[in-house]
Amino acid sequence: MNKFRLPFANGNHPRSAEEKSEIIERAALAYAAYMDALGFDWRSDPNSSETPMRVAKAFVNDLADGCYSVPPKITAFDNVDKYDGVVFQGNIKMHSFCSHHHLPFIGNAHVAYIPNGNIVGLSKIPRIVDVFARRLQVQERLTDEIKDCLQDTLNPIGVAVVIEAQHLCMQMRGVEKQHSSTTTSAFSGIFISDEKTRAEFMNLIK
Numbered sequence: 001m002n003k004f005r006l007p008f009a010n011g012n013h014p015r016s017a018e019e020k021s022e023i024i025e026r027a028a029l030a031y032a033a034y035m036d037a038l039g040f041d042w043r044s045d046p047n048s049s050e051t052p053m054r055v056a057k058a059f060v061n062d063l064a065d066g067c068y069s070v071p072p073k074i075t076a077f078d079n080v081d082k083y084d085g086v087v088f089q090g091n092i093k094m095h096s097f098c099s100h101h102h103l104p105f106i107g108n109a110h111v112a113y114i115p116n117g118n119i120v121g122l123s124k125i126p127r128i129v130d131v132f133a134r135r136l137q138v139q140e141r142l143t144d145e146i147k148d149c150l151q152d153t154l155n156p157i158g159v160a161v162v163i164e165a166q167h168l169c170m171q172m173r174g175v176e177k178q179h180s181s182t183t184t185s186a187f188s189g190i191f192i193s194d195e196k197t198r199a200e201f202m203n204l205i206k
């Protein structure tokens with residue numbers, strides 16, 4: 001699983017409970033310094049006095065938990081029925097953080113594949129979306145990583161992923177009109193080579 005890009009420059013992938021709590025301690029100290037640098041009198045405000053630790057815990061344990069997790073082990077089942085149609089899961093809720101501003105982007109992922117020799121338990125697809133989404137991300141990379149993960153593990157005839165998301169960094173900063181959304185897509189195999197198959201997928205999304 002090392003081939004997946006991890007957000008640590010040194011290639012380390014800390015995930016033991018002990019490593020995580022060390023990271024939380026360091027991040028809380030750094031966040032306190034950050035609030036100081038911003039000039040906030042946060043220590044005397046009961047709403048803010050615990051904020052550095054709260055932010056660090058929320059980030060490491062929850063919001064960006066995928067930074068500290070490897071993608072779930074996918075149990076591939078034999079495609080005994082030789083099913084060769086599209087397996088589609090739409091409207092998978094996802095939330096992520098943009099690498100550029102550390103603000104959330106929130107939306108839906110639509111994922112499809114056409115099995116070859118293997119199929120996957122359906123609950124695994126949302127989990128794959130989740131582990132890649134809960135990282136510092138750009139939507140384009142997230143879309144590709146979900147596609148590559150399925151392609152590499154199942155070796156299907158093709159994979160299609162579309163993500164539609166609203167970026168708070170755009171909406172809150174007034175860069176774009178509110179409610180505008182960003183759509184990204186990634187395809188492999190037959191979804192690239194066969195226009196009809198791709199059109200079938202795009203129809204399922206509508």
Ligand code: ZN
Pocket residue numbers: 098099100101102103167169170
């Ligand atoms: Zn951004």
